[in-house]
Amino acid sequence: MKGLERLRYAIASFIKGGGKYEDAVNNFIRDLQKALITADVNVRVVIDLTKKIKEKALESEPPPGVLRREWFVKIVYDSLVELFGGESPEIYPTKLPWTIMLVGVQGTGKTTTAGKLANFYKKRGYRVGLVTTDTYRPAAYDQLKQISEQIGVPFYGEKGGKDPVKIAKRGIEFLKNRGVNVIIVDTAGRHGYGDEEYLLKEMEDLAKALKPDEVMLVIDAYLGQKAYDLAKKFHEKAPIGSITITKLDGTAKGGGAISAVSATGARIKFIGDGEKIDDIEPFNPRKFVSRVLGLGDLETLLEKFKALEESENLEKRWEKALLTGRLTLRDLYAQIKSLKKLGPLRKVLQMIPGLSLMPIDESKLQVSEDKMDKWLHIMDSMTYSELDNPHIIDRSRIRRIARGSGTSPEEVKELLNYYENTKRMLKTMKRKKSLLKRLGAGGVFS
Ligand SMILES: Nc1nc2c(ncn2[C@@H]2O[C@H](COP(=O)(O)OP(=O)(O)OP(=O)(O)O)[C@@H](O)[C@H]2O)c(=O)[nH]1
Ligand SMILES: [Mg+2]
Structure with a gap:
């Protein structure tokens, strides 16, 4: 993209460069202003935009686990996406002809x-x-x-x-x-x-x-x-x-x-x-900005942020379960689903604030990861009332669920035990509210 190509170099040297963070931000902002003005973006718009980026970069703290420079790139990316239009419109006809x-x-x-x-x-x-x-x-x-x-x-x-x-x-x-x-x-x-x-x-x-x-x-x-x-x-x-x-x-x-x-x-x-x-x-403004900024590194970085956002949601759900003291199999299902989406579990766990400090038993994680699919299948074979009130699941229901999910009654029982354990742990934790932060995946996987 003519006029904006210098941004690619500016970002690259910002990420790789040493020196003081504040200086690097200021240098980058100067490059950004030059590039945008060369591209004929309205000068007032450029000044407002760069002012906001700078404030955000220097006054707010990155989420735990994210380097300051990565955080800055994300701020720049979001601001530019906004500048160039935000969401992309529907391109296919909504009726025919x-x-x-x-x-x-x-x-x-x-x-x-x-x-x-x-x-x-x-x-x-x-x-x-x-x-x-x-x-x-x-x-x-x-x-x-x-x-x-x-x-x-x-x-x-x-x-x-x-x-x-x-x-x-x-x-x-x-x-x-x-x-x-x-x-x-x-x-x-x-x-x-x-x-x-x-x-x-x-x-x-x-x-x-x-x-x-x-x-x-x-x-x-x-x-x-x-x-x-x-x-x-x-x-x-x-x-x-x-x-x-x-x-x-x-x-x-x-x-x-x-x-x-x-x-x-x-x-x-x-x-x-x-x-x-x-x-x-x-x-597509996102694609456009990624291209202008030089996609490669950015993509990995954005994925990291996405995973982080998801893990934040995850944590919120657990906090809610903790506060209400209620946990259903549906909650568990959602947890496992989102964890699966996030990819390698160990990596995800490291991103959850506070958790990276906790010792993680690798062998237990491995087991959990292998079991995720099976457990999802098992829960898929349950009725809504079973998911919401797991205590109604008796022996004959266990047999039916096992048959429906192609598993054995023992495996269904194992999931139910796991659920009970998690719930018990949750209750203990509810009492020890000071542990709230650690709850996240701690309740489930350690
Ligand atoms: N480089 C470049 N040239 C383009 C692009 N789109 C159109 N052109 C050129 O612009 C000139 C005018 O294109 P037309 O499609 O005839 O424009 P028009 O709006 O139909 O013109 P009128 O019907 O006379 O109003 C042609 O030489 C095209 O080849 C483009 O995206 N890039
Ligand atoms: Mg024409």
Whole structure:
């Protein structure tokens, strides 16, 4: 990503570099500001953002088990994801047939994007068709027709036609009759920037006449932060409309355009980064930021944070069980499930605050890990009332559960014993509240 590539080096040297943490933060912040401003992100936005990052980095403490520098990278990552739009929008039609109408200023890449989208959806199993309504530029008809032939989708246009609305209506009808379920309507480019009112008025009239399911505004990345006004007005007029940003390959201002559009509350659906038919992808702020920051190291790091969050949830659940003194098999089930997801148990346990200090009996852990699947199967064969009130599980129920789960009554009993032990331990701990912190997995696995 042009303009932002220096961030990759900045992050790398931040993580590897020695020296004082405060100095490293300040150096990185300076690099970040330079990169964002080069990418044409609004200066005030840059200052606010970096101020917040710095405060958070210097004033808050990382969670236990996380290095300060890793914590800082995570703060930067989250802030940038936010800057570039947060969550990604749904890219698939919510009903069929689906009509998308592309609008935008002259030369932004509407026709090219129409072809790219047709190809994108076709590859994903949709039956796509293209319609041109551009009666303004004589070559427009041939341009889209050629693209349609290249990707092998049906096309409708009227060479020498006059009325875009009528052409579009006939085109949509024509394609629907041929079984097309995603119809992409290309329109003529509107006049230049700075006259958004006019552009949007024309777009509105066309949309009223055609009633497409989606109006997609195509914005050229060269516009940089100036994309803000256009996107804002568009978003106000068509709040459920979508936005595609093109030509990200050609300019360093892409970061500015993306952040400006996100700042309006509109979501960017696709980005285009080349002239070829495949040069389009759904826009995902997380992926985008990971790429800009140089994915490799980051991924491992983010996984670590995810595991940490999950282990925090885990701890909360146990704390609740401790406070209420109640533990059901359902709780146990949830515990085992989330532990399984977290991966190698020993690693996870080390991440749970306080626990890394406790001696862990490796052989017992091994046993537990091997048994997890079996125990989950056993609990899957129980009824809800059994899960909630394990004391009702008598000998005949044990036999039934064993049969249902393909295990033996002894194994079911073992799980029940384990449950009883855990519960007893929980009760003891409830009495010794000072041990609360240690509870986490301690109750279960040691
Ligand atoms: N580098 C690059 N060029 C692009 C991209 N998208 C479109 N273009 C080029 O931009 C030029 C204009 O593209 P069109 O698709 O014809 O633009 P348009 O919005 O349909 O233009 P009008 O219909 O005249 O308003 C062409 O030369 C395209 O190849 C992109 O993502 N990257
Ligand atoms: Mg065009």
